[in-house]
Amino acid sequence: MYTYSQEHKKYLKRKRKDKWIIISCQILILIFFLLLWEVAAHYQWINTFLSSSPSLIVKTFSSLLANNDLFTHIGVTLYETVVSFGIATILGLIISILLWWCPRIAKIADPYLTVLNSLPKVALGPLIIIWVGASTNSIIFMALLISIFVSIMNIYHDFVETDRHYIILLKSLGAKKRDIFFKAVLPANISNIINNLKINISMAFIGVIMGELLVSKKGLGYLIMYGSQVFNINLVISSVFILGILSFSFYYLICLLEKIIQKKNC
């Protein structure tokens, strides 16, 4: 359909080259860092008892894999994260819609939401354990508390900030409140809602790990806690690595979802 000029081909080539350089640099930095770490450990410039080393981490991995425990721990953390993320997202959305729908309720709830949002939820940890019990549920509840208020405040704020010209237009065409929400407020805020998912997922991870550190018998947070108590730094760092990979994967999945929706919409 289109024929590209020589100049355009050059432009594309330059762009590809640029992308390639960036990716290879990113990989090189990682390799360099791991090598440096390994060499430093090998020549005992650093104490492996305190700072571990890549090869020790790999060894820890394989032994964890061998006795099948690793996937149980990952599974527990994933389950808690996904459940609290899901509940926080859906409940957050529903409450934001309610607040948008009834401005009076929003005004009444405002000081309470502000206090609950600014309160460090970690402080509630011990209370939650006493009330809900030392179980997976209290971890989910904690993670939920951490993410839901931020979620409500953000989404509600975005809803209220919807371009008022859209709303005037709809009203002049005889729209009801329901029409205004579904035809303008919701579609105008899809990308904001997805952005909020990104915040929610990291909040859910923070909450779950915090909960697992406080009370748990399984999960990556438990492994970290257990590792530090028995001074097994290899275990601690391995768990942190896995956690990093997990949270990155979730973030990436949400970005993928964002791209799919954007493509569909323009």
Add this chain to the structure above:
Amino acid sequence: MKKIILTLSHLKKNYQEDSGETKAIEDISLEVEEGKFISIVGPSGCGKSTLLSILANLEVASGGTYTFEKPSVRIAYMLQKDSLFPWRTILDNCLLGLELRNELTEENRNYVLHLLKTYGLADFIDKYPNSLSGGMRQRVALIRTLAIHPDILLLDEPFSALDAMTRVALAEDVYNMIKKEGKTVLMVTHDIGEAVSLSDKIVVLTKRPSTVKKIYDIHLTGKSTPIKNRKCKEFSEYYDAIWRDLDVHI
């Protein structure tokens, strides 16, 4: 035989705020004839736009009445900002009003398609608004307003967000579209030239709180389309007279 389709009688509007009351409209009485193009001009902030939002049922008048000859009158309101929804295609944007009124029939849909094709937007039916120029976007906005078969069109400075050249060209287009579809128009503008070249009647308002200062019936010799109307000999007379009425001081 002229037919009055809208009568405003001693319309009044005050805005209530914590700091007090602002009088926007003191007393406006007006009759709107079917099929006529009427412009309302006045100093900035004189409550011209307020008048339209009252008629469009977006605001409530503080006093006086306005009556439409038809009880089930269809009013369409077009603003300075096109407010096309970026997530809807051009066609879907134009169908918005019909969707809200549950009138998305095959016939209405074809009418919208016909309008889009007639007014040079055939290639953009399935495109999104971000691929359109400012003038085209405003044309889409007008088709969106025409889609609901309005009896009366309220235009609130529809061209003022555009650059000077697009503005004159679009005014020409819009005028032709509206005349062809035989609609009654009430337009608010601060551009005297625009008002004189487009209108059958011009209502000049005083500054806030506004009342009707003067009403001009525009008679141009050899009246045709807006751009040509600007060359009529009476054009500058009307222009000067209205300019004096507005009494602009900087």
